[in-house]
Amino acid sequence: MSTKRLKIVFLGAGNVATHLSKALQKAGHPILQIYSRTEKSAKELAMQLNVPYTFNLSDLNEEADLYVISISDKAIEPLLAQKDFGTKLVIHTSGSISMGVFKGHASNYGVFYPLQTFSKFKEIDFKKVPVCIEANTRENEEILLAVARELSDNVQLVSSQQREIIHVAAVFACNFSNQMYAIADKLLKEHGLPFNILLPLINETAEKIKITSPVEAQTGPAARGDQNVIDNHLKLLTNFPEFQKIYSFVTESIQSLQETRNK
């Protein structure tokens, strides 16, 4: 499928902006300019793409077909308060900000939310990244769907309400499961043991749920109701009251979801 080449300006130079601008450039869309409040970040990404940059919002290139706002959620409203996009198509890439944020600041707008955890240090196969699209008109929807389908094999229309649910679910599935790894790492380090002994286990845990539901896949002392083990683990965590609290609540939560399962 081939779509029109869109001239694009990126507002933002963080993890998402970096991966998305590279993918769009690779797909043949000219990136006209990178804007970031922080000169260093703007310059860094602009150099990778070999395009101009600015850290001054009033120097924004006005010739683009598409403006992509990819900055931290809390910075989106303040940026829109400073900059009117007129009839230009403008989108953001946030999981949790409603499309309504654009009202009064643009007449053509939408959302392009790539559901993935991006880090600058690691390449991503964009083909496999689910992209959630929303737009204020059917025409804008078609433009965004076409661009998204060039990058990804998994493109879906998702409303603002659905997107915020997906985002909070993603925080549990990604950020919070990663924090469970971080706690494990901390406990092992504290006792001079290597984190990498857990890698096959972590891998298998993430694999299992491709073929069954997480509730069905659950194992371990909480699911088995092995109270002796649970008590012993809580004792082992005495020096980490914060981890102890998490241990207790997550154990309770496992047991309550297992009960639902057995009903």
Added chain:
Amino acid sequence: MSTKRLKIVFLGAGNVATHLSKALQKAGHPILQIYSRTEKSAKELAMQLNVPYTFNLSDLNEEADLYVISISDKAIEPLLAQKDFGTKLVIHTSGSISMGVFKGHASNYGVFYPLQTFSKFKEIDFKKVPVCIEANTRENEEILLAVARELSDNVQLVSSQQREIIHVAAVFACNFSNQMYAIADKLLKEHGLPFNILLPLINETAEKIKITSPVEAQTGPAARGDQNVIDNHLKLLTNFPEFQKIYSFVTESIQSLQETRNK
């Protein structure tokens, strides 16, 4: 490497017993018998291995070289109270039970702890499963190390104290991260959204920590300090006070580990 063929009796027929007995049989060790308190479980595993079974502890085959106790942690002591193993080599496969549990019930004993989450519905490549070995004599240690190395490329000597730390870390990294998937699943289902939209994200989260530490890999509103998003997520979870509590504590925990990182 080839070791002596050991005649083996399995006590237990759960997830670990199933995977371990199959792997040992495949490696050439004759499984003489399966014992389980529950006839159905004993029969099921025995049929898969094509070996005899019993659900009566007094009918245990006395001819084995090695007795493998692979039952729930809380059932190990009661079983040992009923059965003396004399000079036979007996081991358990538990992460959290000290090797000392065998004292007074056997003179040759040890632990063979495969650090993995086993489910009956999914095959495992045992070669990649880290196996933690402990034994009461150097000779028994050599026997168990040799058997373990036949099954796995990752065999380590681990004391009871180290093993219980590894086990609690494994509960966080596996059971608790899986519970984060389960909560995500529940939230999505509640709104008619499919869990599989999260699979690429879950996969990438588990991949990232192969090349960097979990603290370094962390992304999302907690790590960014995006309080608006956090507040909005807590509001979205109003109908799930239990998930709300977990959200708050894990968010705090992420922020406290990120602070350590930035120091």
